Amino acid sequence: MPSADIHAAGLVFTAEMYGVQLDQLAAAVGAPERRAVALVARWTNAGLADAARLGPGPRWVWLTRAGLATSGLPYTAAAPALSRLAHLRAVTAVRLALTATPQFGAGKAFWRSERRLRARFGRKIGLREHIPDGEVHWPDAADEGSVTKGVAWAGECWAIEAELTPKTLTKTVAVMREVLARTGDYGCPAADIAVPGRPARHARVIYLCSPAAWPVVTRARGALGGMAAKVEIRLLPQGAQYFPHSPPAAAHGDPR
Amino acid sequence: MRRWLGLLVAQAVLKGLVRVAVAVLVAAAAIAAAPVTVIAAIGFGAAWYQGWQPRRLLIASAWCVPMVVTWLVASGHQPAAVAYDSWLAFWRLARTGAIPRAAATIAPLAVPLGLVVGGLAWSYRIRSLSAGAGGLSPASSVAFDQRQWRHQARAARARIAAPGSVPLTMRDDLLVVGAVIRTVGQRAGQLASIGYQRMRSHQVIVGTTGTGKTTLLLRLWAGFMATGLRRHAAGLGPPPLLVVLDCKGGSAARRIADRVRRVLREAGARSTAVWPDEASLSLWTLPPRQLTTTLVDLIEHGTGGAAYYTDVMEALVGLAVEAPCGPPGSSQDLLARLEPGWLSMAYASTGTAADHAMISSAAGHLADVALRYRTLFRRLGGGLDGPGSFECADAWYCILEGTDLISVAESQARALVDLLASFAVRGPVKREILLAVDEFSAVSRRLPIWQLYERARALGLAVQVSAQSWQGLGASDDERRRIAASAEGGIWLLRTPEPEPIAVFAGTRKVVDTTRRLARFPFWAHAGSSRVAERPVVDAGLIRALDVGQAANIYRGGVTYVQVKRLVSAPAAVGGSKAGPVLAAPAGREATDLTEAGAAARMPTSGRDLAGAALPDVSAVLDAAFGPERPR
Numbered sequence: 001m002p003s004a005d006i007h008a009a010g011l012v013f014t015a016e017m018y019g020v021q022l023d024q025l026a027a028a029v030g031a032p033e034r035r036a037v038a039l040v041a042r043w044t045n046a047g048l049a050d051a052a053r054l055g056p057g058p059r060w061v062w063l064t065r066a067g068l069a070t071s072g073l074p075y076t077a078a079a080p081a082l083s084r085l086a087h088l089r090a091v092t093a094v095r096l097a098l099t100a101t102p103q104f105g106a107g108k109a110f111w112r113s114e115r116r117l118r119a120r121f122g123r124k125i126g127l128r129e130h131i132p133d134g135e136v137h138w139p140d141a142a143d144e145g146s147v148t149k150g151v152a153w154a155g156e157c158w159a160i161e162a163e164l165t166p167k168t169l170t171k172t173v174a175v176m177r178e179v180l181a182r183t184g185d186y187g188c189p190a191a192d193i194a195v196p197g198r199p200a201r202h203a204r205v206i207y208l209c210s211p212a213a214w215p216v217v218t219r220a221r222g223a224l225g226g227m228a229a230k231v232e233i234r235l236l237p238q239g240a241q242y243f244p245h246s247p248p249a250a251a252h253g254d255p256r
Numbered sequence: 257m258r259r260w261l262g263l264l265v266a267q268a269v270l271k272g273l274v275r276v277a278v279a280v281l282v283a284a285a286a287i288a289a290a291p292v293t294v295i296a297a298i299g300f301g302a303a304w305y306q307g308w309q310p311r312r313l314l315i316a317s318a319w320c321v322p323m324v325v326t327w328l329v330a331s332g333h334q335p336a337a338v339a340y341d342s343w344l345a346f347w348r349l350a351r352t353g354a355i356p357r358a359a360a361t362i363a364p365l366a367v368p369l370g371l372v373v374g375g376l377a378w379s380y381r382i383r384s385l386s387a388g389a390g391g392l393s394p395a396s397s398v399a400f401d402q403r404q405w406r407h408q409a410r411a412a413r414a415r416i417a418a419p420g421s422v423p424l425t426m427r428d429d430l431l432v433v434g435a436v437i438r439t440v441g442q443r444a445g446q447l448a449s450i451g452y453q454r455m456r457s458h459q460v461i462v463g464t465t466g467t468g469k470t471t472l473l474l475r476l477w478a479g480f481m482a483t484g485l486r487r488h489a490a491g492l493g494p495p496p497l498l499v500v501l502d503c504k505g506g507s508a509a510r511r512i513a514d515r516v517r518r519v520l521r522e523a524g525a526r527s528t529a530v531w532p533d534e535a536s537l538s539l540w541t542l543p544p545r546q547l548t549t550t551l552v553d554l555i556e557h558g559t560g561g562a563a564y565y566t567d568v569m570e571a572l573v574g575l576a577v578e579a580p581c582g583p584p585g586s587s588q589d590l591l592a593r594l595e596p597g598w599l600s601m602a603y604a605s606t607g608t609a610a611d612h613a614m615i616s617s618a619a620g621h622l623a624d625v626a627l628r629y630r631t632l633f634r635r636l637g638g639g640l641d642g643p644g645s646f647e648c649a650d651a652w653y654c655i656l657e658g659t660d661l662i663s664v665a666e667s668q669a670r671a672l673v674d675l676l677a678s679f680a681v682r683g684p685v686k687r688e689i690l691l692a693v694d695e696f697s698a699v700s701r702r703l704p705i706w707q708l709y710e711r712a713r714a715l716g717l718a719v720q721v722s723a724q725s726w727q728g729l730g731a732s733d734d735e736r737r738r739i740a741a742s743a744e745g746g747i748w749l750l751r752t753p754e755p756e757p758i759a760v761f762a763g764t765r766k767v768v769d770t771t772r773r774l775a776r777f778p779f780w781a782h783a784g785s786s787r788v789a790e791r792p793v794v795d796a797g798l799i800r801a802l803d804v805g806q807a808a809n810i811y812r813g814g815v816t817y818v819q820v821k822r823l824v825s826a827p828a829a830v831g832g833s834k835a836g837p838v839l840a841a842p843a844g845r846e847a848t849d850l851t852e853a854g855a856a857a858r859m860p861t862s863g864r865d866l867a868g869a870a871l872p873d874v875s876a877v878l879d880a881a882f883g884p885e886r887p888r
Contacts, residue, residue, distance in 0.1 A: 094881075094882075097881040097882060098877075098881045100881070101877050101880040101881045102880070103876060103877040103880065104877070151872075151877070152872035152873070153871075153872040153874055156872075170684075170685065173684065173685075174685065177647075181527070181648070190521065190524065190526065191518075191521035191522075193526045193527075194526045194527045195527060196527050196528075196529050196534060196535055196648075196649060197534055197535075203871065204871065204874070206878065208882060223684065226643065229871060230871065232874065232878055232885070233885060234878055234881075234882035234883065234885055235882060235883065236882070237881070237882055237883075
């Protein structure tokens with residue numbers, strides 16, 4: 001990937017995911033980690049990003065206000081919350097795993113991040129609305145002939161949920177029902193959120209679970225009855241692990 | 257004789273002189289305290305015109321205390337000296353013609369004192385007239401009361417007309433219904449409100465057509481929904497569920513359903529399902545034993561000798577529903593089970609001897625039972641054949657054609673109430689349920705709502721019954737009384753020609769009843785006798801004369817007359833998509849394909865809405881990204 005493309009793609013990817021670790025950034029831009037380190041150093045020197053070791057594993061990178069303005073994204077600049085680091089890593093790993101599949105490219109799918117969904121609310125975010133960790137949109141095929149080149153599920157929108165810790169069964173069932181019953185886009189008027197008879201927004205919800213969360217999510221799907229067919233459950237990919245056994249942090253150095 | 261006549265004359269002259277002296281003294285005092293007199297007169301007049309209670313003037317006076325204290329502190333002298341100096345300064349300035357300056361000088365003293373004097377005078381006037389002692393004749397109190405009612409109603413209408421003056425809810429979980437016209441035995445205030453917990457208790461609403469009953473109900477439902485959702489968001493309780501049974505049916509019910517949906521949307525409800533036009537429920541989710549009872553109750557039975565056939569029907573339905581292979585999933589499934597041979601086959605391997613004996617003895621009636629159920633299901637339509645469950649929406653508006661298809665509406669009401677009771681007991685998620693039965697008289701014959709009334713609280717279910725008259729509340733007087741007596745959340749009375757049986761539930765209050773001696777018509781002397789008497793809290797005559805939008809709320813031995821504030825909902829969406837059935841099939845059930853032509857219109861607008869409908873297999877992409885799924 002040319003340097004300019006890496007620069008732009010990396011900036012947008014980092015902004016969309018709140019913040020990413022260097023290894024995931026390297027995977028996202030399709031470059032060796034060494035090149036990702038250089039890229040981040042460029043960003044931090046230009047004031048576009050901040051990088052720091054927030055926890056175990058590689059350094060985290062996130063965009064500053066200037067970086068977000070350069071990317072043209074209307075988000076509020078903030079460092080990733082320490083309590084969400086494991087979750088952010090898991091979601092990024094899910095995105096990377098999904099986008100790496102041949103079907104993703106063939107279907108011209110795109111990932112709509114939680115941050116983008118949340119931004120649609122502005123400041124009026126409702127207390128009751130659950131926002132998925134991401135959405136995958138599979139655009140409709142352009143014409144009949146192109147279907148053969150695309151995917152069978154073209155036109156669908158999937159909700160992505162990364163479950164690291166097990167929640168209560170009731171809560172999980174409620175989240176599944178809410179996501180599957182939703183008809184309106186995020187940020188739409190309250191009256192359009194779930195209108196009986198309108199097509200559901202999410203054709204299915206994909207749960208990526210840790211081994212600990214797997215049993216509850218599976219039981220919750222069982223409690224959905226007929227809607228269970230719309231829930232797919234898989235284990236989180238390998239890269240989702242939040243490096244609990246990583247080498248000492250000092251070994252990576254700090255650019256600042 | 258002359259001396260006696262002279263004594264009488266002297267007595268009369270003396271009385272006259274005393275009266276003149278008192279009048280002169282009062283007039284002198286009023287003139288001397290002119291600022292206080294003016295404020296008192298203004299306060300008295302305003303209270304008369306607006307129909308206020310005297311308390312309001314006294315409270316207004318109390319609010320002046322900070323001003324008086326500040327004024328006294330700023331003056332820096334003894335309060336009495338400050339007051340006297342201000343009074344002198346007022347007259348001095350008034351003589352020079354500086355009236356505004358004079359008024360400003362005395363205002364801190366005159367305003368609170370004037371309000372107190374006005375309030376006391378107004379209180380004296382009200383009390384003397386309500387006791388029958390004031391006025392020129394005993395009829396004065398009646399005319400005064402009617403005039404005051406007109407003033408109070410006018411003021412209440414003015415209060416609700418101001419934009420934003422009547423919120424839907426207030427803090428402390430209060431639902432605002434409208435403006436207070438008058439209260440008896442209850443706390444007076446500007447706005448009429450009821451606590452959320454009263455909405456969680458049973459209520460009764462009685463009022464003839466066109467009196468504003470629907471407006472009141474909409475307000476109560478929207479308030480219930482908004483408060484319930486807010487409490488749920490705050491973690492104070494489970495989410496609310498509103499289920500309305502509109503037993504009138506027809507096009508009017510559809511219009512109201514649309515209005516309800518729009519109003520509830522603005523109250524925060526995310527989805528309102530309209531049954532059976534746009535959504536359906538599944539009767540077949542009931543537990544088998546309950547399903548048997550409900551199915552048998554759906555069909556009208558005779559008594560006496562006909563009870564034999566009821567027993568046969570119950571036995572056959574029980575065998576079909578509780579068959580070893582599980583309960584039926586649809587009406588078609590049940591009818592298939594009532595075919596000859598099916599029961600024998602189903603019980604062939606696992607049935608007991610008693611089952612087989614029952615099957616063989618009742619087999620002769622199988623065709624008749626099947627015919628009755630085929631007829632019943634044809635008349636009921638597909639609304640109870642699923643998919644759908646009460647948990648799928650925040651509110652359900654169920655339209656029963658009680659005006660032209662009474663027996664169908666009765667059966668539907670019975671089934672819906674059984675479904676709701678089952679949902680309240682066994683639902684996957686606990687909900688705070690309000691069941692509102694509008695035009696209850698259409699289904700009261702076969703819907704034993706009072707049974708539900710008495711056990712509903714334990715289920716977390718509140719029942720709100722509305723009818724056009726006392727007679728519409730139940731088939732017998734005993735049933736009506738049981739329903740009204742259990743209405744812990746209060747009784748709402750709108751204009752109705754016979755309010756007395758309901759007004760009784762407000763009880764009586766003690767009042768002073770005064771008789772006055774007739775001097776010579778049309779003059780009554782101010783002499784007579786008084787006694788304490790019991791008088792009904794609710795004035796039945798007033799109820800009969802209530803205007804549109806006026807209601808009386810009877811609660812805990814008191815009554816509040818309310819001018820209900822109409823909820824203005826957003827206009828209907830132009831060309832908006834018509835809502836379809838509820839998305840979710842109930843747990844463990846598949847969506848049923850209805851054969852009726854009308855049912856096709858009730859199917860989801862999108863194929864992918866039906867749970868389990870043929871979704872493309874996405875295993876390839878998920879397996880590639882995350883590996884295969886563990887075995888289910």
